[in-house]
Amino acid sequence: xxxxxxxxxxxxxxxxxxxxxxxxxxxxxxxxxxxxxxxxxxxxxxxxxxxxxxxxxxxxxxxxxxxxxxxxxxxxxxxxxxxxxxxxxxxxxxxxxxxxxxxxxxxxxxxxxxxxxxxxxxxxxxxxxxxxxxxxxxxxxxxxxxxxxxxxxxxxxxxxxxxxxxxxxxxxxxxxxxxxxxxxxxxxxxxxxxxxxxxxxxxxxxxxxxxxxxxxxxxxxxxxxxxxxxxxxxxxxxxxxxxxxxxxxxxxxxxxxxxxxxxxxxxxxxxxxxxxxxxxxxxxxxxxxxxxxxxxxxxxxxxxxxxxxxxxxxxxxxxxxxxxxxxxxxxxxxxxxxxxxxxxxxxxxxxxxxxxxxxxxxxxxxxxxxxxxxxxxxxxxxxxxxxxxxxxxxxxxxxxxxxxxxxxxxxxxxxxxxxxxxxxxxxxxxxxxxxxxxxxxxxxxxxxxxxxxxxxxxxxxxxxxxxxxxxxxxxxxxxxxxxxxxxxxxxxxxxxxxxxxxxxxxxxxxxxxxxxxxxxxxxxxxxxxxxxxxxxxxxxxxxxxxxxxxxxxxxxxxxxxxxxxxxxxxxxxxxxxxxxxxxxxxxxxxxxxxxxxx
Amino acid sequence: xxxxxxxxxxxxxxxxxxxxxxxxxxxxxxxxxxxxxxxxxxxxxxxxxxxxxxxxxxxxxxxxxxxxxxxxxxxxxxxxxxxxxxxxxxxxxxxxxxxxxxxxxxxxxxxxxxxxxxxxxxxxxxxxxxxxxxxxxxxxxxxxxxxxxxxxxxxxxxxxxxxxxxxxxxxxxxxxxxxxxxxxxxxxxxxxxxxxxxxxxxxxxxxxxxxxxxxxxxxxxxxxx
Numbered sequence: 126x127x128x129x130x131x132x133x134x135x136x137x138x139x140x141x142x143x144x145x146x147x148x149x150x151x152x153x154x155x156x157x158x159x160x161x162x163x164x165x166x167x168x169x170x171x172x173x174x175x176x177x178x179x180x181x182x183x184x185x186x187x188x189x190x191x192x193x194x195x196x197x198x199x200x201x202x203x204x205x206x207x208x209x210x211x212x213x214x215x216x217x218x219x220x221x222x223x224x225x226x227x228x229x230x231x232x233x234x235x236x237x238x239x240x241x242x243x244x245x246x247x248x249x250x251x252x253x254x255x256x257x258x259x260x261x262x263x264x265x266x267x268x269x270x271x272x273x274x275x276x277x278x279x280x281x282x283x284x285x286x287x288x289x290x291x292x293x294x295x296x297x298x299x300x301x302x303x304x305x306x307x308x309x310x311x312x313x314x315x316x317x318x319x320x321x322x323x324x325x326x327x328x329x330x331x332x333x334x335x336x337x338x339x340x341x342x343x344x345x346x347x348x349x350x351x352x353x354x355x356x357x358x359x360x361x362x363x364x365x366x367x368x369x370x371x372x373x374x375x376x377x378x379x380x381x382x383x384x385x386x387x388x389x390x391x392x393x394x395x396x397x398x399x400x401x402x403x404x405x406x407x408x409x410x411x412x413x414x415x416x417x418x419x420x421x422x423x424x425x426x427x428x429x430x431x432x433x434x435x436x437x438x439x440x441x442x443x444x445x446x447x448x449x450x451x452x453x454x455x456x457x458x459x460x461x462x463x464x465x466x467x468x469x470x471x472x473x474x475x476x477x478x479x480x481x482x483x484x485x486x487x488x489x490x491x492x493x494x495x496x497x498x499x500x501x502x503x504x505x506x507x508x509x510x511x512x513x514x515x516x517x518x519x520x521x522x523x524x525x526x527x528x529x530x531x532x533x534x535x536x537x538x539x540x541x542x543x544x545x546x547x548x549x550x551x552x553x554x555x556x557x558x559x560x561x562x563x564x565x566x567x568x569x570x571x572x573x574x575x576x577x578x579x580x581x582x583x584x585x586x587x588x589x590x591x592x593x594x595x596x597x598x599x600x601x602x603x604x605x606x607x608x609x610x611x612x613x614x615x616x617x618x619x620x621x622x623x624x625x626x627x628x629x630x631x632x633x634x635x636x637x638x639x640x641x642x643x644x645x646x647x648x649x650x651x652x653x654x655x656x657x658x659x660x661x662x663x664x665x666x667x668x669x670x671x672x673x674x675x676x677x678x679x680x681x682x683x684x685x686x687x688x689x690x691x692x693x694x695x696x697x698x699x700x701x702x703x704x705x706x707x708x709x710x711x712x713x714x715x716x717x718x719x720x721x722x723x
Numbered sequence: 724x725x726x727x728x729x730x731x732x733x734x735x736x737x738x739x740x741x742x743x744x745x746x747x748x749x750x751x752x753x754x755x756x757x758x759x760x761x762x763x764x765x766x767x768x769x770x771x772x773x774x775x776x777x778x779x780x781x782x783x784x785x786x787x788x789x790x791x792x793x794x795x796x797x798x799x800x801x802x803x804x805x806x807x808x809x810x811x812x813x814x815x816x817x818x819x820x821x822x823x824x825x826x827x828x829x830x831x832x833x834x835x836x837x838x839x840x841x842x843x844x845x846x847x848x849x850x851x852x853x854x855x856x857x858x859x860x861x862x863x864x865x866x867x868x869x870x871x872x873x874x875x876x877x878x879x880x881x882x883x884x885x886x887x888x889x890x891x892x893x894x895x896x897x898x899x900x901x902x903x904x905x906x907x908x909x910x911x912x913x914x915x916x917x918x919x920x921x922x923x924x925x926x927x928x929x930x931x932x933x934x935x936x937x938x939x940x941x942x943x944x945x946x947x948x
Contacts, residue, residue: 457747464745471929518927519920545770546763574774579830593777634837635829641836652920655912663845665837672916673923690930697926698919705918 127151127163128172135173138163155179167391463708470704474696482699487678489661493646493668494682497527497618502535504617505610507589509582511621511628513546516650521554522694523648523670524622525687526679529558531620532568533683537606539616540571541585541592543628548573548595570606571595579631586613586639613640624650629657633665648675673698728942735935738928775800846870872902873909 126135127150134145142149151165159176168178388396420428473479500506508528512520531538540551548571555569556562573595575581585592590611592601601607609615619636623629629649636645644667649657651672660666670679677691740755782793799818806815845851852863876899882888 460745460747464742467925468929471926472933475930475933516924518931519923522923522927545767548770549766574770576771576774578826579833580826583829583833598777630838631830631833634833637837637841638833650920651916651923654916655909659842659845663841665841672919693930694923694926697929698922701922701926702919 126173128165130165130172133172135162466704466708467701470700471697473700474693479696479700482696484681485674485677485695487671487675489669489671490675490678491682493527493670494530494679496644496646496668497530497534500531500534500536500618504534504536505606505615506531506536506538506618506620507613507616508538508540508551509619509621509623509628509632510540510542510547510551511544511632512624512650513544513550516624517550517553519650519673520622520624520648522673522680522691523650523676524554525558526676526683526685527620527622527646527648527670528554529685530679530683532558532560536568536618537610538569539589539607539610540569541573541575541589543575543578543581543631545574552596566597566604567606570601570604572601579635582631582635583639586635588612589615613643616640616643619643619645621645621647621649623647623653626653626656629653629660633660637665731935731938735932735939738932742928868898868901869905872898872900873905874902875899876902876906 128135129143129148131148132146134143136144140150155164155178157171157176160174162173164172388394542548572592575585590602621632646668647666648670654671661669673694680687680691737755740751744752779793779797782789803815803818805811846866852859875895878895881891
């Protein structure tokens with residue numbers, strides 16, 4: 126695929142114009158090593174996946190120029206020396222804007238300025254030394270006129286001028302063939318360099334052989350005029366001629382380059398022949414292993430921060446301990462005071478009879494009392510005992526009057542529970558409410574624990590006769606009380622005693638599925654009174670005793686003799702609620718007056 | 724009588740240990756807590772074992788068709804035990820799938836028939852409201868507004884277009900604010916009922932401690948007298 130450089134649309138390989146916007150597509154490109162997409166030549170990153178197209182080590186840092194970038198192995202990059210925008214812009218400025226006189230301070234000035242002749246070792250840069258090693262040694266011409274640039278001193282630093290370093294690997298400019306071909310092999314930078322007949326092998330980037338070999342070399346006008354003058358001598362050294370491969374890159378004026386391709390886009394617009402586009406550029410489809418890239422400073426800073434956090438010792442800061450110490454004593458004192466006040470409020474009604482609160486009212490409990498009162502005698506009543514010892518202080522006073530009322534109505538009580546502690550809690554309350562213990566086997570059947578939550582309830586509702594009595598271990602089918610009770614269809618009423626909302630919902634829902642016509646009543650904790658009320662309003666519950674208040678109302682109507690205990694309970698709860706309200710107000714005032722410190 | 728006396732003393736002491744949490748976390752409270760947790764777990768294991776074994780073992784020993792019916796859950800239960808061993812836990816997958824599938828099906832069916840349909844019908848029925856006169860109608864309207872408002876209180880997204888956003892804020896936003904008031908009232912009422920239930924338990928424990936001490940003193944007085 127070729128991605129349009131304007132709109133980014135993916136076009137079929139080989140397309141010349143974009144199918145979306147019609148923009149011309151690059152004929153050549155670089156294949157992304159990560160996703161395989163073709164990218165326009167010149168891209169540093171893939172248009173599709175943003176992966177780097179050129180290995181990172183090929184891109185020099187901004188401050189320093191690359192001394193000698195070498196192409197990656199197996200990749201030919203003749204047309205796009207990426208990452209060298211700065212030197213290219215310099216070249217453009219030199220080629221288009223700068224006059225030859227202005228370039229004098231550059232490398233020609235350095236070449237022409239006589240200076241201290243350096244020693245050959247100091248004058249030869251590394252790359253020239255490498256060239257020297259590769260070229261066979263030939264005797265210098267004896268009588269030939271010295272080339273105008275022979276013996277030009279190289280800067281004392283031993284380095285190539287900056288622009289030369291930059292252009293060293295730039296592709297040659299294809300110039301118009303000259304009528305008088307210049308002397309090509311006059312390279313004689315210093316003694317020992319190739320002679321006139323020696324051809325210096327240019328430094329080529331892979332794939333550029335043809336371009337370089339066909340690039341004609343021409344001596345510019347200023348160089349042609351140079352031999353007319355007497356060549357200066359510098360300490361016995363004669364100026365050497367510019368090497369052939371450097372000559373096309375030399376700044377010149379008025380060189381006709383009409384036939385060379387001109388860059389029309391990007392930062393290279395206006396330059397000619399600097400970046401001849403090679404054809405068939407491609408990257409290997411498989412990603413080459415790259416050298417690790419130098420981490421960015423921001424990444425290094427983040428890594429150091431993370432390392433610092435991880436290397437911290439896992440201890441609580443001492444400031445927190447110091448802050449916690451005074452708060453601990455105050456916190457304990459506050460809790461102690463709250464506890465003492467609550468206990469005093471609870472115990473006071475036990476010592477003194479306080480007629481602070483009127484008689485409780487609970488219409489739902491009265492409705493339930495009427496429903497049970499109309500229950501025929503000897504009716505089997507299924508009781509879902511869904512609370513344990515933890516809730517028995519409240520629930521026993523909710524369920525007690527109801528159970529006693531059912532016993533008074535000569536009902537047969539069949540007890541089941543989905544809570545493991547339910548059967549034991551049931552047995553304790555039934556024993557306290559049953560006047561004659563010998564009547565138990567005739568009046569009560571504790572079928573025990575029902576495992577399986579909702580599925581267990583559903584199974585039990587359909588198979589009550591198949592269960593086992595928990596206290597005696599006898600099968601329910603052998604009990605007299607269960608003689609005609611096999612399923613929920615044989616039950617005259619269902620009583621749900623629940624302290625948690627899920628238990629109430631589970632039983633109500635499964636009864637609605639199994640036998641929606643059976644009357645259902647409930648005795649619930651004050652905690653779930655709000656959740657139970659909608660079922661009562663919808664008619665799914667025929668009556669309900671909720672909380673201690675409901676139990677007290679039911680007890681008052683039944684008149685079982687437990688009225689004094691209920692009165693004490695209600696008065697204590699009222700006193701405790703008053704104490705809590707007072708403590709809340711006092712705490713809020715302290716918070717407001719004493720400041721909002723934590 | 725001896726068992727009752729031991730139970731009375733143990734109950735009173737454990738209640739006092741639990742109430743010592745008023746002074747903060749302390750070893751006495753921890754002791755009572757560990758005893759409660761241990762006793763609960765032990766009791767639960769005992770009840771479950773007895774319940775299951777009492778149901779399955781007699782059926783396996785009989786020659787009736789119940790033998791086969793008892794064998795299937797027994798095998799499934801044994802397979803479920805493999806869940807405790809990572810290497811063979813896959814053997815319990817079928818039992819787990821059966822448990823989850825059957826449980827979910829039963830719960831879903833019950834919720835639909837027992838809660839969703841009846842509650843929706845009860846809340847949305849105008850006849851029910853009118854049957855109770857003006858009070859019922861007002862109650863029904865309050866329930867309807869509260870339900871819709873509570874649902875819209877959780878609508879946090881707004882349209883991107885300015886005109887639709889203004890319309891949204893003027894309708895859904897206002898109803899959402901009303902719904903938040905209903906939520907606040909409901910949460911406050913729930914907290915109040917929970918506090919009442921907790922206070923009932925506390926009163927019951929204090930009452931049990933006082934009663935137990937009175938009975939102990941009576942027993943000591945009787946024995947000394």
